[in-house]
Amino acid sequence: MILQQYIQEVLFKQRICVVPQLGTFSVQHFPAHYNDHAQTLTAPREQVMFTQQWQDDGSCVEWIALKENLVPAVAQRKLEKYLEELKAELQSGKPLVLPGIGQLQGDFTGNIHFHAEELPVEKETLDIKPIARTTDSRSTPAFVPPPPIEALEPVMTEEVEDTLEAVTEESGFKWWWAAIPIAAIVIGLAAWWYLSGVSKPVAESETPADTGVNAQQLAAAATDSIQKALADSTAKAAITPITYYAVVERYKDSSIAVKKQKQQLAWGKMLVLYKRDSMYRTAVELRSLAADTTVQRDSIRKIFGNKVFLEF
Numbered sequence: 325m326i327l328q329q330y331i332q333e334v335l336f337k338q339r340i341c342v343v344p345q346l347g348t349f350s351v352q353h354f355p356a357h358y359n360d361h362a363q364t365l366t367a368p369r370e371q372v373m374f375t376q377q378w379q380d381d382g383s384c385v386e387w388i389a390l391k392e393n394l395v396p397a398v399a400q401r402k403l404e405k406y407l408e409e410l411k412a413e414l415q416s417g418k419p420l421v422l423p424g425i426g427q428l429q430g431d432f433t434g435n436i437h438f439h440a441e442e443l444p445v446e447k448e449t450l451d452i453k454p455i456a457r458t459t460d461s462r463s464t465p466a467f468v469p470p471p472p473i474e475a476l477e478p479v480m481t482e483e484v485e486d487t488l489e490a491v492t493e494e495s496g497f498k499w500w501w502a503a504i505p506i507a508a509i510v511i512g513l514a515a516w517w518y519l520s521g522v523s524k525p526v527a528e529s530e531t532p533a534d535t536g537v538n539a540q541q542l543a544a545a546a547t548d549s550i551q552k553a554l555a556d557s558t559a560k561a562a563i564t565p566i567t568y569y570a571v572v573e574r575y576k577d578s579s580i581a582v583k584k585q586k587q588q589l590a591w592g593k594m595l596v597l598y599k600r601d602s603m604y605r606t607a608v609e610l611r612s613l614a615a616d617t618t619v620q621r622d623s624i625r626k627i628f629g630n631k632v633f634l635e636f
Contacts, residue, residue: 327406347376374438508553516546568636569607570624578604
């Protein structure tokens, strides 16, 4: 019968199947149950249930229309015909077998009884015996506190780790030019101190007038060397482009930072990702003269907003 096929196809897909003028089939889930008296554990199972209460949602007519390629009005008349045949068979007292579901059987009062089949997912009941506890303190194991839970670092992909490592290595060398004036100052001071110490023994064999002239010349030469080194380093820093970053957002979780970076990339905005002070940053890599950093920052703010700031 067509209604038998309808019940079989719809019930296990939607876990509920309504047959107008007959009733409602449903698949019910029963969780595991422990019986204290019998000391048994019943496994979770699923069972098909049936009730003669129903509320037509139009699914049966729609299924027949699609199955037999009919318009809704003709499918409704077909459904009424199938229902009359089904009721006539149930009134005869002959069981109506629904393979994989169960049996329907009517009685002389017009009631319909349903006998469900056991579904293959049902498991056997397990016998559980209680564990006897001993009161002997010598056999009781000492309580061992669990080890402390270590904080886990966010899971990072290999691509993100390579990116962070590359940015970290680059950041270690981007301030190399700043060491030039410091080194020049240190060298100048060391030279002045050394020459001042050497000039003292020489002064004993010379006249006081000569000693004063030599000390003044040495001090002037040291001062000139320091000023020249500072001027050279300042000029070099002024004409040497520097690499820095316009930070767009900061995140504590690396996975969120990677997600935001890929989202911006999908929108055509190339961002780099690096870590500093336990925070993950998405930023735009910039390279310009030191005097142009403010202009570069303002141009990036026009794209990402006023929250953008620079990091060197």
